[in-house]
Each structure stands twice: as structure tokens, then as C-alpha cells.
Amino acid sequence: MSKNNVCLLGVTTLINLLGIMPVWATEGGGSTYAHGTENAFVGFMPSPGFYGLVYASHDHLSKLRDDKGDEIELPFDVKANVIAPRAVWVTDTKLLNGQLAWHAVLPLVSLDSHIAGYSEKHQGLGDLVIGSGLGYHPSEKVHYAFGLDITAPTGTYKQDNLVNLGRNYWNIQPAFALSYIQASGLNADLKLMYGINFKNSDTNYRSGQELHMDYALGYALNNGWTAGIGGYLYQQTTDDKQDSTVRSNSKGRAFAVGPSISYHNNSGFLVSVKWQQDYGVRNRAEGNAVKIKLAIPF
Template sequence: MQQSRALTTLVTTGALLSLAAASWATEGGGGMYPNGNENYLTGALPPPGFYVLGYASSYRADTLRDNNGDKLPVDFKLQVNAVAPRFIWVSDLPLAGGQLAMHAITPLVELDATVNGRSQRKRELGDIVLGGGAAYHVSDKLHYYAGLDINAPTGQFDKNDLVNVGRNHWNVEPLLAVSYVQPRGINADVKLMYDYNWKNKDTDYRSGQEVHADYALGWGFGNGWVAGVGGYAYRQVTDDVGPNVPAHGNRGKAFAIGPSIKYDNGKGYFVTAKWQRESGVANRARGSEFKLRMTLPF
């Protein structure tokens, strides 16, 4: 009975599957941010102007992991395909010694999940992200961005559904992204984030706070190409609070790594791609994902 209740808590209370939904944790095993979403150039914002970034991803998982990282005895399959336009405005206005920048993300998600013979498919708008901050250019190689993102509960949520695209609560996420960029030689990027979650009013469940980072490390070949590895590291740092929370607090953790590439034409257009496989997973789904990102200047 306790095992059945734990599975119900993990799976049926609703999982965030915004943007890429690369993994599960907290309530329903989901988190606001699609871990591993960023790649090369994450902290190097472009010159003043308006830009559109396009994100696309495909994630697949077929196991759920318990608090010890062991496979749960449940028939589980998850396929998530997502596209998300991101609109960025970089100004020439000063902010804390840097340049003011603002952005918005509108994720569109196609979700197909099966748990112990019960299936559900959804194709919907996810939770919209609004954010802003300051961009800094220390040199032609070192860049960083400090900001705050707000995740709004715009996605649909039904506590009786198997899974949900929306989280049904607000979230704030302070972040710091740093990029070391050079045409030939080492390229390194990291985006550090901290998530603070509000309570889901429909379930009276409050997900714990989370610390996570996307990273990329590669070598530039001097012709616009960079190749290396990328992924993410994730850990939930406070317990969930609410009905049916396991005694261990349902804290999630995971790590992912895989090959990553970038092409930059030097005129404002670039594309990055990577495949990442998750390991060291607890209280989440374990799977793999392909991610693509491109930038178009206007």
C-alpha cells in the first residue's frame, strides 16, 4: 500500500513538462526548468537589439527511480517533444554596471505518457517564462549575465489527470550564466540557478527548493565550429510539503552528460545541438534527450 501511494505521488499528481521537461522531481516528479536546456554561449548575450531564439527538444524515459536510485517496479513510458520560441531584447540602457536585457519564453509541448497501462496524450501551451537582468562583457572572451526569471502558471492543470503540462504554481529563479568564448581553443559555459516554488492551490502541495546548473565544455576549431560535452547537474535542497509526501521528503537529484556542438557564422546566427543521458537519478524519471537551439537576429 505504501509503495502504491508513493508511485501515485510520483506520477499522477502532475509533472511539469514545459519546454523540454527533461526530467521529473518535486510534486509529480517535475520541475519548472527543463534541465540541460542551455548550451554554449549561455552567458554571452548579443549586442543591443531584438532576437528570437528557437528551442526544440525530444525526451524519452522508460524508468522511474526511487529515493535510493533504484528502478521502481512500474510499467512507465514518457515521450516529450517541445518547441519554444524565446524573445530577447538587449538594450543599451545601463543596469548595475551592465546592459539591461529582458526576455520571454512560450513553450509548446507534446506529451505522451503511459503508467501501468493507463495512457494520456497532451499537446498544449506550457508555463510562460518572463525574465530580465544585466549583461556584462568583461573582455572579448569572458561574458556573464545575472538575472531573475519568473515562471507563471499559464499551462493547463487537472489534479485528476495522469500528467500535466502546467505546474499550477508560481516560481522565481535567480540565475547567473558565465561564458568563456574564443574562436580557437577552450570554450566553457555554466548557468547556475536556484528555484523557489509556491504552493499548488489545487493539491495543497509545495515542492521543495532546487539548485541546478547547465554546463558545456568544448574546443573551438577556428572555423565557427565548437565540439565537446554538455549536460546538467541537479539537486533538490529542501523537502516537499503537503499531502502524501514520503518521509524522506521526495528530494530529487540527477546528473546528465553527452556530446555537444556549436556553429557560429560570426554574423549573429548560431546553432547548438546536444544529446544528454541522465544518471545518478533519485525520485525522478531517468532518460535521454536531444536538444537544439538556434538564434536569429533582427
């Protein structure tokens, strides 16, 4: 599942005017995917039917890091609240021996930014995500899925804004998700994604390609509850381009970790909550986040 992250394009303009001249990883230092969104049961595709999920998050970004990981001396505080409903249809169709599913996500976003004495608030729809996947269950404990997501630039965007609800470019993202699930004992989940960004037509800027992974590792207590840790790993793999000119040293990276807890039952209900702190940040904003995932079977 993808949903848009904060777009800080206007911050780049502001910082340049102040003479600091950072090099961002991806345009504005954000991504179409909000890192660390996924958690428990990410690789488990349920039986055919319709399912409703809700993802909620509160991200607090309080520092900017350059390409060496040093903090950029600039008053910076951005809060992003997101509620992202997701509709999933697991079909009866088998393709390549996998169960075919379709899904769509349309996030509702609220941004509150205070940067170098300037403030902005924005609320509205973010970037629409549609996708499909194939689910497999090779054993009672091992489950995995392959997917492809497409993010459309439906969120509000203005080039001069400090922050934006949308990224203003298309993104294609193949994904692989894997879950090791048992009623008691060690459980593990990961979702590996590779984002391919297209050009922002308003700025003629093309963000580099991105490799990222959400993960969770926990211990199941034999009563539906699992407690452990979760977070994400992120590495930009290619440099950005502005007007076909490569921007060297523009690759970003980061990882996050924090406590995680989840509960599920046999009817398909699932809720997970985690808090994660960013570390090792390069060319991006740094902060922490609370992530909630709720799955409700129809």
C-alpha cells in the same frame, strides 16, 4: 531560459493505488525548468537589439527511481516534445554597469504517456516565463550575466491527469550564466539557477527548492564550429511539504552528460545540438534527451 518539464502528478496517484508508495522529489517528480536546455554562449549577451531564439527538445523518460536510486518496477514510458520560442530585447540601458535585457518564453508542448497500462496524450501551451538580466563583458573571452526568471502557471493542468502541460504553481528563479569563448581552443559555458517554488493551490503541495546547472565544454575549431560535451547537474535542497507537513526523504538529484556540437558566425547566428543521458537519478524519472538551440538576429 526556463520552460516547463513534464508534470507527473497523476503518476503518483496511480502508483499509490498500486501500493508502491514512492517518495517524489518535487510534486510529480518534475520541475518548471527543463534541465539541460542551455548550451553554448549562454553567458554572452549580444549588443542592443531584438533577437529571436527557438529551443526544441525531445525527452524520453523510461524509468522511475526511488530515493535510493533503485528502479520502481512499473511499466513507464513518457515522451515530451517541446518547441519554445523566446523573444529577447537587449536595451540601451545600463544598470549597475551591466546591459539590461528582457525576455519571454512560451513553450508549445506535446506529451505522450504510457504508464502501467494507462495512456494519455496532451498538446498545447506550457507555462509562460518572463525575465530580465544584466550582461557583462570583462574581457574579449569572458562574458557573464545575472538574471531573474518568473514562471507563471499558464499551461493546462488537471489534478487527475497522468501528465500535465503545466505545473500549476508559480516559480521564481535567480540565475547566473558564464561563458569563456575563443575562436580556437577550449570553450566553456555554465548556467547556475536556484528555483523557489510556490504552492499548488489545487493540491496544497509545495515543492522543495532546487539548485541546478546546465553546462557545456568544448573545443573551438577556428571556423565557427565547437565540439565537446554538455549536460546538467541537479540537486533539490529542501524537502517538499504537503498540507504544511514536511515529506522527509523527498529530495531529488540527477546529472546528465552527452555529446554536443555548435556553430556560430559574426552576424549573431547560433545553432547548437546535444544529446544527454541521465545518471545518478533519485526520486525522479530517468531518461535521455535531444536539445536544440537556435538564435537568429533581427
